[in-house]
Structure formats: C-alpha cells, structure tokens
Amino acid sequence: MKRVSLARLTVILAVLFVCLLGARTAVGEPDPPVDAWKGELVTPPFEIVVATATTEEVTEKIAKAEADMTSYEGDLIVVVKPPTGGTELMTFHLAVEFSVNDGKPVVRRMYKKEEVRQADGKTRTERWVDDGESRWIEIRWPASGAISVHKQKTGTSGAGEVYMARDMRKQFDVKLTAEDALDGEKTWVLEGPLRGKSKTSSGEKWAEKIRMFIRQDDGMARRLLVYGKDDKEIMKAQFSHVKVNRPIDPTLFKYAPPEGVKVNDRTKAAFSTPKDKTEKDDEKKNEGDEE
Numbered sequence: 152m153k154r155v156s157l158a159r160l161t162v163i164l165a166v167l168f169v170c171l172l173g174a175r176t177a178v179g180e181p182d183p184p185v186d187a188w189k190g191e192l193v194t195p196p197f198e199i200v201v202a203t204a205t206t207e208e209v210t211e212k213i214a215k216a217e218a219d220m221t222s223y224e225g226d227l228i229v230v231v232k233p234p235t236g237g238t239e240l241m242t243f244h245l246a247v248e249f250s251v252n253d254g255k256p257v258v259r260r261m262y263k264k265e266e267v268r269q270a271d272g273k274t275r276t277e278r279w280v281d282d283g284e285s286r287w288i289e290i291r292w293p294a295s296g297a298i299s300v301h302k303q304k305t306g307t308s309g310a311g312e313v314y315m316a317r318d319m320r321k322q323f324d325v326k327l328t329a330e331d332a333l334d335g336e337k338t339w340v341l342e343g344p345l346r347g348k349s350k351t352s353s354g355e356k357w358a359e360k361i362r363m364f365i366r367q368d369d370g371m372a373r374r375l376l377v378y379g380k381d382d383k384e385i386m387k388a389q390f391s392h393v394k395v396n397r398p399i400d401p402t403l404f405k406y407a408p409p410e411g412v413k414v415n416d417r418t419k420a421a422f423s424t425p426k427d428k429t430e431k432d433d434e435k436k437n438e439g440d441e442e
Contacts, residue, residue, distance in 0.1 A: 206327040209339050209365075210320070216370025216395075222248045223313045223371075225393035232385050240267045246403045247313050252283075258305070259283050259404040262312065280406035281305045285418060287406040300408045301415045315388060316363060316372035322346060323361045330367075333374065337367040358385060369395045 227243040241264060248259040260281040267274050278289045288301040311318065319325075325343035332338070341363040345356055359382075364374040371393055377386040408414050 203330070204327065204339075206325075206341070209327050209341070213316070213320075213339075213365055213370045217314065217317055219396075220249065220313075221396050222246075222399050223393070223395055224397070224399055226391045227312055228387075228389045228391075230387045232383075241265070243312060245312055246399050248399055248404070257283050261403045278406075280404060282404050282406065287408075289406075289408070298409060298412050299415070300412050301417065303417045316365065316375065319361055319363065319375060319377075323358075325361065325363060331364060333364050333366075336373075338364045338373060339367060340364055366393075369393070371395060 224246045225244075227241075227245060229239075229241040229243070231239040231241070233239065244261075244263045246261045250257045250259075258281055260279065262277075262279050264277040264279075265274065266277070274293055276291045276293070278287075280287045282305070284305055286303040286305045288303070290299045290301075291297070320341075322345060323343045324346050325341040327339055328342045329340040330337060331340050342360065344360045345358050358377050358379055360378050362376045362378075363372060365371065366373050371390065372388075373390050373393070375386070375388040376384055379385040
C-alpha cells in the first residue's frame with residue numbers, strides 16, 4: 152500500500168483540529184452526550200492509506216456480507232440536525248436474527264431506542280420486539296410517566312437500522328476513496344453525492360453527499376456522515392459493539408406488557424403499519440402533556 156504524503160496528512164490533521172475546536176467553542180451548551188460524541192467523531196484517524204482495491208470489489212464484498220448475515224447485534228448512536236434547528240439524539244441497542252421456517256423467512260428483532268430532542272428537551276423511549284409471531288411496540292414518556300403498548304402482525308421488514316449503509320448506498324453514488332484505521336481496525340472509506348432521484352416530496356435534496364466507514368473484516372458500517380449545503384454535517388451515525396453471525400440471547404426477543412397497561416391489539420386488522428392512527432394519537436396526547 153502506498154502511504155499518503157506527510158504534507159497531505161498534515162493538512163488532514165489540521166482540518167480535523169479546526170473541526171474539533173469549532174465543536175468545543177460552539178454557541179450554547181449542548182447536552183453532554185451530544186457534545187462528547189462530537190469530540191469523538193473528529194478524533195484524527197490512526198492511519199490513512201491510499202485504497203488499493205476498486206469500488207466494484209469493495210461493494211461486492213459488502214453486499215455479500217449483508218446477504219450472508221444471519222444475526223446482528225450492536226449499539227447505534229444517531230445525531231440529526233433538522234433544517235428547522237435544534238439537535239435530535241437517538242441511541243439504539245439492536246438485535247436481529249434471520250431464519251427460515253417451512254420455507255418462509257422469519258425475522259426476530261428487538262431494539263431499544265431513546266430519543267432526546269435538544270430543541271425542547273423532550274425525551275421518549277421505544278422498545279420494539281418481533282418474536283417471530285407478533286410485533287410489540289412499547290412507548291414511554293418519562294416526563295409524564297405515560298406508557299402505550301401496541302401489538303401488530305409481524306413481518307420480514309423492520310431491520311432498517313442494520314441495513315442503513317445498504318440503503319444509503321442506494322441513495323448516494325459512492326466510490327471508494329481511501330482505507331482508514333478507525334478505532335484501530337481497517338475500514339474502507341466510501342464517499343459520493345446524492346443521486347438525482349433521491350429527493351424529498353417537495354422535490355428538494357435532503358442531503359448533498361455522504362462519507363461511509365465500513366469495517367473490512369465483517370463488511371458492516373461503523374460510521375456514516377451525511378452533509379448538506381456548505382458541507383455542514385446534518386446527520387451522524389456511529390455503530391459500536393457490533394457482533395455479526397453470533398448467538399443472541401433469546402430473551403431479547405420476548406416481551407410481556409407492563410401490568411395494568413392496555414394493549415392496542417392490531418393483529419386482527421387488515422394490515423399493520425409501523426405507526427397506526429392510535430399510536431400517533433397517543434404520541435400527540437403524551438407529548439402535549441409534557442409541555
């Protein structure tokens with residue numbers, strides 16, 4: 152592998168230092184988790200080398216790793232900066248298991264999600280559990296103590312967070328630009344602009360470009376950085392403690408509603424959607440109670 156010249160590496164580190172300084176001197180005092188993660192994101196990479204593989208070779212390896220995946224468990228942090236202002240911090244613990252029963256695909260899935268909207272300080276937590284037969288969704292609003300539980304028909308969908316990198320590759324025209332040692336592990340760095348058809352309902356671009364860091368040993372994403380106008384970061388996603396094709400604790404895929412909480416059972420409906428009208432009404436009511 153051909154190493155990057157010292158001059159180029161110096162420029163890269165200087166840019167990263169400026170980014171770190173800007174994050175630390177930003178106006179206002181963001182929530183500690185968000186601020187701490189900003190600092191971690193701009194930590195200079197351990198090593199940067201020119202990529203020796205081709206984009207086609209790397210994307211084939213990544214696609215094969217995704218296709219061969221039978222289970223996945225890990226943590227995910229997502230920071231979103233909406234155009235309306237503020238910062239949304241979402242933390243996840245993900246566990247997904249894929250299998251086949253009588254020729255039909257079966258997905259058992261669990262995720263715990265905590266969402267903090269820095270703009271108004273509101274917090275809510277979600278827990279989704281697919282036990283292979285039903286999908287349970289529990290939503291809690293800590294400020295009011297409210298809890299809602301929804302039961303739906305299960306399905307083979309619902310592992311979107313695990314496949315975030317795959318979905319982003321469909322929206323962005325990425326090319327292999329470098330190899331990087333992220334957290335001491337070799338990764339591929341893919342970058343590219345938003346494809347022409349990936350726009351919002353109003354016809355506007357929701358982003359300009361993306362930078363992706365994919366681990367070479369398992370083909371899974373470890374970091375995604377999405378940029379908007381003027382190269383401003385509008386979304387950051389970081390995966391950690393990733394385990395692929397390893398046994399998962401079966402109790403993660405079991406769920407029992409809290410005692411005394413009424414269950415909105417949608418399993419007998421014509422179809423189940425990730426958020427039906429009752430769920431949305433619950434969210435509106437409980438978020439209003441927090442104000």
